[in-house]
Structure formats: C-alpha cells, structure tokens
C-alpha cells in the first residue's frame with residue numbers, strides 16, 4: 001500500500017463542483033436518493049444533480065425550515081433525501097427542524113451544508129459559518145462529517161449515504177487543494193486517519209485546512225520536529241481510541257479547524273482528553289469572534305488559521321509538554 | 323475603457339418629505355437612480371463580487387426614500403425620531419451604500435472599497451461598521467418582524483417616526499415574513515410600511531418557476547394589510563405610494579413594486595444569472611453605456 005498523501009499536491013479544484021459530481025454519481029448507486037435545495041442550487045451545486053435527475057430534485061424556495069421538514073417527510077416515506085443549503089442556515093434557521101426530526105426523530109436525512117467556515121468569504125459574516133460544528137455536534141443521534149479534498153468529498157459522501165442515520169456533511173465553497181491519492185484514501189465514518197506519522201506531537205485536523213497542516217508538518221520536520229497528522233473527518237462520533245492513542249504516543253495535541261475554537265473539533269478532542277488522557281492541547285481556529293468580508297485565503301490567515309499559526313501552536317504544545 | 327476610478331455620480335438634491343412632486347424633482351431623482359446604478363456597476367466590477375440584479379431593481383425606491391421620504395439627519399444617525407429603514411434584502415446592499423453615502427452618512431470615496439478586506443462596506447450590511455445601518459441583513463426573512471417590533475416600540479413611546487422595510491419577492495418564500503405580517507396586523511401597526519421589490523426573479527430562476535407567490539395582493543390583503551400596487555421604476559408612482567401609505571390608519575401598508583431584476587441593462591433584465599454574477603470587461607463596458615443612456619434621458 002502506498003501513501004495516502006500525495007508528495008506534490010494537485011492543482012486547486014472547486015470543492016462544490018466535486019460535490020456536484022459526487023451527487024450525480026451517487027444518484028446511480030442509490031435509486032431512492034432525492035435531492036432538495038432552497039433556491040441556492042447554483043451555489044451548492046446540486047443543480048448538477050437536477051440536470052441529470054430532474055424528477056428526483058426539489059427546489060423548495062427560500063424556506064430552509066420547510067427544506068428540512070420536507071426532507072423529513074420523504075425520509076419517513078422510504079426516500080433517501082440530501083437537503084442542501086448554506087451551512088449556517090442548517091445550524092441556525094432550520095435548527096429546530098434538525099433537532100426535533102433529524103436528531104430526536106431519527107429521520108434519515110443527509111444535510112449538506114454548503115459554504116462552510118469562512119469560505120463564503122466575500123458575502124461576509126452573515127453567510128459564513130463559524131459555529132455550525134459546535135451547534136450540530138451537540139445534538140444526539142446526528143453524525144457530523146467534514147470532508148477535505150475532492151477525493152474525500154466523493155468517498156465520504158458515499159459513506160454518509162450508507163450511514164444508517166442523519167448526517168451533517170459540511171462543505172467548502174471554493175477551490176481546494178487535492179491532497180489524497182485516490183486509491184489509498186479509504187475513509188470510514190467515525191474513524192480518524194493517520195496521514196503522516198510522528199512522535200513529538202499530533203495535529204488533528206479536518207476540512208480544507210488538512211492541506212495546510214500537512215505543509216506545516218513538513219516544514220516542522222525540516223526543523224527536526226516530527227508531528228503526526230490525523231484527519232478527523234468525523235467530529236461525531238469522534239474517534240476516541242485514536243485520540244487517546246495519539247495522546248499516549250505523542251504527548252501533545254493540536255487541533256486545526258475552520259471554525260470557532262469553541263465546541264467544534266477542538267472541543268471534541270478536549271472532551272476526550274479531559275476524560276481519558278489529559279495532555280497539552282492547543283486549538284487552532286477562529287478566536288471566538290465573527291470574521292469579515294474579503295478574499296478567502298486572506299481571511300483564513302487573518303483569523304488564526306495560517307500555516308504559521310499551525311506551526312506556532314505545535315511549538316507551544318511542545319513547550320507545555322516539557 | 324473598463325475604468326473603475328473617477329466617480330461621476332451627481333447626487334440629487336434632498337427634497338424633504340412634503341415637497342410637491344414637481345417634474346423637476348421627479349427628473350432629478352430619476353436621473354440619480356440611474357447614476358447610482360452606474361456606481362453599483364463599478365463597485366461590483368471592482369472586486370468582481372456582489373449582487374447586481376436586485377440592486378438595479380431597487381434603485382428608484384431607495385433614491386425616493388433617501389432623498390425625499392425618509393426623515394433622517396446624517397449628522398445624527400442615531401436621532402431617536404429618525405425614520406427607520408430595514409433593508410431586509412441585504413444582498414442588494416450595493417445600492418444601499420451609494421444612497422447612504424451621497425445622503426451624507428459616509429464619504430462616497432469609500433464606495434469603491436465594497437467587499438475589500440478592511441472595508442466598512444461589508445458584503446452584507448454590518449450594523450456596527452456603518453452609521454445608520456439599523457440591523458445586519460443578508461439571511462432573508464427578518465425585516466417585517468423586526469419592523470413590527472420597531473413600529474410597536476415607537477407607538478409605545480408616542481413617537482411618530484415611521485418604519486420602512488424593503489423586501490425581495492423571493493424573500494416572501496420565507497416563513498418569518500408571514501409571521502411578522504400577522505403580528506403587524508394584529509397590533510394595527512400603521513407606522514410600518516413594507517415595500518416588495520416585485521422583480522419576478524430570485525436566485526435560481528423566476529419566482530414563477532422557483533416558488534409561485536401569486537396572487538400576491540390577495541395574500542397581503544388576507545393578512546389584513548393595506549395594499550398598494552405600483553410600478554417600482556416609475557418615480558412618480560413610488561413617491562405617490564409613499565405619501566399614500568402615510569395616510570393609512572389602523573393597519574400596516576405593503577407597497578408591491580412591480581419591476582424588473584437587472585433593470586437598465588438589456589442583457590441582465592429578467593435573468594437570474596445576474597443575481598450574483600460579476601460582469602466581464604466587455605459586459606461592464608456594454609452595461610455602462612446602457613446605464614449612461616438611461617441617465618441621459620432625465621437630463622434637463
């Protein structure tokens with residue numbers, strides 16, 4: 001078996017196009033799959049599914065609460081619905097529908113949250129989603145999955161559709177860097193993946209920042225610091241065993257996510273460590289504030305998720321380990 | 323050709339509410355609405371991001387509000403007696419910003435920073451950054467209920483200022499609009515006026531295709547609102563409707579402003595592609611030419 005991570009990353013590719021292509025592909029695998037969107041199908045790219053399966057696509061208008069409830073009705077009637085709208089709208093406007101019917105009622109609805117994190121960068125803070133993972137991770141029964149590159153989007157979408165219950169599947173709006181070898185990347189929901197091994201500390205990351213984490217780890221290796229990198233694409237159920245093993249074997253953890261440092265991946269890992277194996281933990285992410293309008297990469301850098309933020313978090317974690 | 327600098331907008335005069343709607347005033351406001359479209363085109367072209375279609379369609383309404391109907395004091399954006407404007411269809415703020423700037427709330431030089439890092443002109447309006455923005459907007463559906471809250475509070479305090487809410491027609495898909503409409507009617511909030519930019523297009527297609535909302539006047543009437551049905555690109559009709567709404571007692575008023583998304587640029591009109599797409603250099607030049615012609619027809 002070869003490596004999971006490509007030696008040289010691929011050319012940036014649109015994450016939403018990768019998602020749209022994956023939806024179309026899944027349409028063939030899952031004959032009972034239906035796709036819904038709330039007047040944003042050209043944003044979330046579910047229009048690609050609509051083009052191939054018009055009779056299995058529904059545009060409910062600008063009505064996110066109805067979007068979720070219509071999907072719930074379909075799920076309870078033998079369909080496999082994938083509901084699409086902006087990430088922040090699932091986590092806020094339609095949250096009660098998600099909680100009562102997807103989480104509590106266990107309606108098997110897949111919620112595809114477009115424009116996750118700061119990726120709707122120019123639309124600004126109203127449309128960005130700095131808190132969706134924390135909000136949705138707190139709901140019983142709802143799995144939370146954050147794919148990273150185009151291969152990850154495709155493979156995890158399939159796993160999401162096969163998963164027996166509701167899933168929140170968080171996506172990025174923009175071009176992302178292909179980091180994985182198609183044939184060697186084989187994700188399972190609820191299982192973290194060791195992408196690079198190391199003994200000094202572990203970076204636990206998810207989403208588009210996986211690429212930056214690998215780059216940061218490679219840079220640290222040149223300075224003689226060897227970090228393990230784990231892609232924790234499933235925030236819920238989080239891979240407790242792997243987290244504890246990394247704590248035991250490397251003695252310090254750093255979480256990296258495109259989200260507030262409160263309650264998302266950092267929160268999930270902190271809960272596991274506190275309960276089972278306390279070691280120093282540094283959390284990289286948005287520092288409990290709203291961002292602003294601007295270019296995506298500039299926002300990621302300014303709001304605490306630059307490569308330098310990642311490497312210095314690793315160094316801080318190592319200091320605390322001593 | 324595709325220059326974005328040297329802003330040439332000539333704002334209209336400010337005609338306080340009550341000024342008689344003379345042909346000169348109507349021409350001045352109409353011309354300014356077209357020039358604001360030019361400003362918006364430049365702003366969106368500058369960083370290749372923003373929402374043209376719904377900004378163009380609301381030009382006359384916002385010009386009428388800011389330069390005639392609203393009681394405002396740019397020196398005192400938090401003046402308690404000011405009329406409130408809730409710009410609920412926040413994505414179209416590229417038209418809100420020039421109106422506020424040229425009305426004196428902030429320097430027009432800032433307009434070209436729209437959507438840049440560090441700009442006060444966020445992609446959707448941010449309350450804390452710009453003087454006079456009453457509430458943030460972007461997520462659709464909030465305006466009517468917030469307006470009802472403001473109108474109710476005004477009445478409790480014995481204040482006579484009025485509350486104007488600007489909505490999109492796609493936005494009417496959203497449940498909270500109708501929840502707010504029930505509240506406003508229940509409490510007979512006649513200081514509240516909603517204006518629907520009834521341009522027939524939302525993000526992914528026509529309203530007929532995405533989510534039919536007809537018969538629209540019957541719906542609002544059934545919710546016990548007073549309904550005015552006008553052409554939103556006809557300045558005289560806009561001005562008259564705003565005056566008429568002032569005379570309604572015991573119920574809130576909705577103005578259905580029938581018009582065209584992308585108004586003023588032939589290849590943008592009625593096409594949902596232009597909801598959120600930026601123009602190419604060629605499209606920019608062609609659009610600029612059409613908008614200049616539009617403005618010229620009102621030169622006197």
Ligand SMILES: Cc1ncc(C[n+]2csc(CCOP(=O)(O)OP(=O)(O)O)c2C)c(N)n1
Pocket residue numbers: 038039040062063064089093375376377379411413414460461462463489490491492493494519521523524525583597
């Ligand atoms: C609650 C919510 N859902 C979806 C969106 C994405 N969105 C932004 S504008 C828009 C279409 C608005 O159409 P309309 O109200 O007709 O506005 P206009 O035609 O005046 O631009 C959509 C779906 C949003 N901003 N808020």
Ligand SMILES: [Mg+2]
Pocket residue numbers: 376490491492519520521522523524583
């Ligand atoms: Mg519209």
